Amino acid sequence: MQQQTPPPNLPFLKMHGLGNDFVIIDSRGRDAVVTPDLAKAIGDRHCGVGFDQLAEIRSSEAADIDLDFWNSDGSRAGACGNATRCVGRLMLDELGRDEVTIRTERGILIARDMGDEVSVNMGHPQLMWDEVPLSHPVDTEFLPLEGEPVAVGMGNPHAVFFVEDIKAVDVPGWGRKVEFDPLFPQRTNVEFAEIRSRDEIRMRVWERGTGITLACGSGACATAVAASLRGLTDKKVRMEVDGGWLTLEWRDDGVWMTGPTQLVFKAEFDTSFLERV
Numbered sequence: 001m002q003q004q005t006p007p008p009n010l011p012f013l014k015m016h017g018l019g020n021d022f023v024i025i026d027s028r029g030r031d032a033v034v035t036p037d038l039a040k041a042i043g044d045r046h047c048g049v050g051f052d053q054l055a056e057i058r059s060s061e062a063a064d065i066d067l068d069f070w071n072s073d074g075s076r077a078g079a080c081g082n083a084t085r086c087v088g089r090l091m092l093d094e095l096g097r098d099e100v101t102i103r104t105e106r107g108i109l110i111a112r113d114m115g116d117e118v119s120v121n122m123g124h125p126q127l128m129w130d131e132v133p134l135s136h137p138v139d140t141e142f143l144p145l146e147g148e149p150v151a152v153g154m155g156n157p158h159a160v161f162f163v164e165d166i167k168a169v170d171v172p173g174w175g176r177k178v179e180f181d182p183l184f185p186q187r188t189n190v191e192f193a194e195i196r197s198r199d200e201i202r203m204r205v206w207e208r209g210t211g212i213t214l215a216c217g218s219g220a221c222a223t224a225v226a227a228s229l230r231g232l233t234d235k236k237v238r239m240e241v242d243g244g245w246l247t248l249e250w251r252d253d254g255v256w257m258t259g260p261t262q263l264v265f266k267a268e269f270d271t272s273f274l275e276r277v
């Protein structure tokens with residue numbers, strides 16, 4: 001990918017989906033400007049803006065836009081469901097359509113206007129060990145780790161643990177340990193899920209490269225898939241995360257996720273901040 005120095009007073013937007021918060025930079029019509037160092041500097045909640053993920057919009061030949069994701073530690077993420085819904089909302093409004101296409105590392109995703117909410121088809125889950133990816137062949141439905149999580153790829157890796165009482169789970173302690181387990185060569189996102197009924201799940205997440213977040217869209221998709229694979233729920237569920245509610249449906253054409261989005265503010269970076277990175 002071609003990269004250029006950010007222009008002076010680079011504009012950006014702050015959005016969130018259920019408290020999963022994002023800085024969005026629109027680089028359409030120029031080369032990408034985000035580097036690992038810039039993502040880290042902007043992601044600093046004290047000296048930068050702070051975000052769970054940074055999304056950079058770029059011109060696309062294959063879809064309405066291309067979209068790249070960065071975690072707050074400066075690492076890249078192949079998928080980010082909630083940022084895709086947020087940017088989907090921007091594009092739906094800008095183009096005045098009820099459906100837009102967004103190309104991510106995951107492939108071309110569809111975002112659909114649902115009135116107050118946005119739905120995204122996050123694609124088919126990746127259920128083979130090398131697709132997740134894992135470091136060696138194992139049964140992805142019962143990983144050989146304490147708690148036997150399910151491994152699901154959604155364009156990024158997830159390990160989903162089913163627990164009796166989510167309030168009793170040490171999410172940062174357990175999450176960090178699993179994120180760095182050698183079974184996951186690219187590290188992993190970690191979800192803890194309590195099944196409330198065949199159509200309702202409570203989920204908390206530890207995100208790779210970021211830590212605890214109030215919601216994780218790809219993690220919600222992975223959790224819905226894992227619960228259905230284990231026969232614990234139907235294919236359509238409501239999921240309560242720390243920041244609110246999502247609806248997930250595993251259909252023949254992929255996993256659809258629906259929920260709210262919010263634009264918080266539009267601003268620009270001071271040039272002196274950009275120059276110090």
Ligand SMILES: N[C@@H](CCC[C@H](N)C(=O)O)C(=O)O
Nearest residue numbers: 077080081082156216217218
């Ligand atoms: N918040 C996201 C997931 C972000 C990416 C993740 N931390 C990773 O490194 O894979 C979502 O809404 O999906």
